[in-house]
Amino acid sequence: MRPDTANDLAAFLRDLHPSTPVLPVGVGSNLIVRDGGVPGVVVRLPKAMAKVSVQDGRVRAGAGAMGITVASAARDAGIAGLEFLRGIPGTVGGAVRMNAGAYARDVSEILVEATVVTREGSVEIWPAEKLGFTYRHSDLPAGAVVVEAVFSGTPGEPAVIGAEMDRIAAEREASQPLRSRTGGSTFKNPDGHKAWALIDAAGCRGLTRGDAQVSEKHCNFLLNLGAASSAEIEALGEEVRDRVRAHSGVTLEWEIQRVGEYLPARLRDGAGEGGPDTGILHQPLPRPLPQAGGEQ
Structure with a gap:
């Protein structure tokens, strides 16, 4: 299902039988889907929930936004520390759930808070500490859906930030099979x-x-x-x-x-x-x- 808003998703989950599994899916990166299919409900966030904005030195991103979009917004605003998101080929929601990382950085270092719709249908704001981040892991319960995240960094020069993003992109191209399935x-x-x-x-x-x-x-x-x-x-x-x-x-x-x-x-x-x-x-x-x- 594709919700229109976080409240729309919350209402849907409240009415869904508690035993029905819920799987949020972004763009399918870092995911293997077994041949027998996925039981229950697959949640896909719409473009309206992929918007990115900057205010007071922080980047607010819908969970459907791509990592490169967030990194680019931070660069344009002169916010350093988010460059590594350029090297993560997935959405914000998946990055938060798995504490995605690259180039010696990960999401736990830049996340301020995440808006989460619980499996029970409650819209909650979770500070980063509540997510219990460890290496490539968070304590986000199964069936819960990240719908928005707020990131922070440090002041920086857009040109320097952009150069680091370009370096990351070039390194990925040289070392990873980006053009393969x-x-x-x-x-x-x-x-x-x-x-x-x-x-x-x-x-x-x-x-x-x-x-x-x-x-x-x-x-x-x-x-x-x-x-x-x-x-x-x-x-x-x-x-x-x-x-x-x-x-x-x-x-x-x-x-x-x-x-x-x-x-x-x-x-x-x-x-x-x-x-x-x-x-x-x-x-x-x-x-x-x-x-x-x-x-x-």
């Missing part, structure tokens, strides 16, 4: 390690399963080469985890969020193997449930 960084960096280095050392660079591949350019990215099945994507990720564990003794933790249900084996077209079935990023989401009087 991928969900982004697949595994979290374990303490004292880089996930990509562990994956490379375990001999996984370029590893394939069907049309799924570990990127040769940056091996913490899994690619869909064109027709990878859901089973192939997640199974490849699990094979990487097994190889890294066997080689270095480190257990990699998934960073990409995996959602939805496995497709029963009898429904897989010619798939003779068991194991996990997932679809990455570009798989279609289920048709959103309608909201009475609202946009479908």
